[in-house]
Amino acid sequence: MDSFDETPDFVAARDHVLGEVVSFVRTLRRNGLSVPANAALSATEALCTVGLRDRAGVYAATHATLVTDARDTETFDDHFPEFWYRLRTGLEATATSDDVGDRSGSGAFYGANDGADEAVAAGGGDPAGSGGGGDDPADDAVRERRLVDHDADGGDTDETETERSRASTYSAGGAGSEVDEEGRRRPLDAAAVRQFERALSTLSGRRWTAGGGRRVDARRALRSSVSTGGAVVSLPTRERKPTAFRTCVLVDVSRSVLDTIDRGFLLGFLDALVSDGRGVRVFFFDTDVREVTDVFTASRGNPAAALERAEVAWGGGTRIGHALAELRKRWPDAVDRRTVTLVVSDGLDVGDVADLERGMTWLAGRSRAVLWLNPLAASAKYEPTCRGMAASLPYVDGLFALSGSEDLAEVARQVRRHGPHGPIGYEHDFRERTPEAT
Structure with a gap:
């Protein structure tokens, strides 16, 4: 594939397409469609293949x-016309009379095959079905995503319109923003938190107490x-005797x-x-x-x-x-054999797999247990x-959901019943949940 210069028009067009696809997915989810994560x-890969000239x-x-x-x-048919209108008008706005159809301008997005190759190349991946070597296609969604906040009506404060026009995408070099809660929609249940903390305390403890547990005491028998x-x-x-839990x-x-988890719930x-534990340490990581x-x-x-x-x-x-390499180098004492490590992440990563x-x-060799809490x-x-x-x-003792207090209670139930090395994780969740997009 020939190299090309990413002109401002091309970058704007690329970001517009990615943003409108993500916005369309959000609209469908808000209207009850179960759209995969x-x-x-x-959808973007498919558009790279078919091009954007033909509505059909x-x-x-x-x-x-989708x-x-x-x-x-x-429902899809009801909302597609708006998506099509916003997609086309946005592309036309980014194109100039001199670069429409040019390989380095926004016109590259209108073509079917050549334009698709260039659009995906700009993201550092291969188009769908290209057979090119390199990264897993799942990571193409992460590679060229940036936060794009724009007001479709030039300052309209309507809540629905604002949310619809906010396209959330992510990149390896994305800029940070101020910490905010954006309104707590999911209240934090204190009882569920206590259950979760008690489960952590049994993992941290090394001593056993007679009776009340599910494990047979062979020595006493x-x-x-x-x-x-x-x-x-x-x-x-x-059963394990609870102790003050130590958690990284x-x-x-x-x-x-x-953009997946409720921020107020997460911060709470x-x-x-930190308030209830002993030796709890919290680290934020991105790049x-x-x-x-x-x-x-x-x-x-x-x-x-x-x-x-x-x-x-x-x-x-x-x-x-x-992030894990930096943790090991700068804070090696944050994790030890008495520490239960919690990783809150969706697993989308732009780094090297070997790292x-x-x-x-x-982390697995040094921690008492590693529990991964994934909003998705x-x-x-x-x-x-x-x-x-x-x-x-392969290095995680249990992978669980994290979207609200009910998920904390489910983690506690499974960990207290089976321990860190038992059949635990999201796939053992007994709850009948309706398929919801996260």
Whole structure:
């Protein structure tokens, strides 16, 4: 593939297409469609293949990738005309009379094949079906995404219009933004948090106490059988004695996570852990890593304001492997054999897989247990197939959903029943959840 210069017009057109696809996906989800988590990537790849000149082709490509249930076609049809209008008018606005159809201008997006190759090349990946070597296609959704906030009507403050026009995309070099809660829609249930913390305390503890547990105490059973001639009359049980939990919390604050999870819930959850635990340390990471434990300690119940005062920014891309390497080098004492490590991340990663695997090997070998809390796993259709999540999964004791307090209670239930090395994780969740897009 020939190299080309990314002119401002081309970059603007590319960002516009990506932004409108993500905005369209959000609109469909708000109207009840169960759109898969990686559907925006699939739709963009399909558009790169068919081009953007023909309405019928764009309709077929987006319908095939975004609609999973034929009964949703009517809703899709209701909203497609607006998507088509915004897509075309936006592209025409970015094109000039001299560069329409030019390979380096926004006209590249109108063509079917050559334009698709260039559009995906700009993102550092291969077009769908190209067969080109390189990165996993799932990472193309992460590689060229940036936060694009624009007002379609030039300052219209209508809430629906504002949300619709906000296209959330993510990149390795994305700029950070101020910490905010954006309104807490999911209240933090104190009882669920206590259950979660108690489960962590049993993992941190090394001592056992008799009775009340589900594990058979073989030593006590053998001792009692001496008085009955070797016959085991009863099976005594034992359980871990809870201790003050020690936890290292690694929080992915990339834009992809922040646009999936309720930010107020996340900050409240972290604030509770720091307040209730002993030796709890919190780290934010995206393309870098920084410790924010002291900020939460001094937050006085208002972590968003405390983080803002401390000039902590969040939102950008994600390099999980680099973050783990920095943690090992700069804060090696943050994790030890008494520490339960919590990783809050969607697993979307733009870093090197080898770095991620090395980092996870160290983290798993040093931690008491590694629990991964993934906001995307709240969807009934979630599968850990993205590159970063697939590479991390072998080193994780349990992968769970994290979208609200009910997920914390489910983690506690599974961990207390089976321990860190039992059959635990999102796939063992007994709850019947309706498929929801995350």
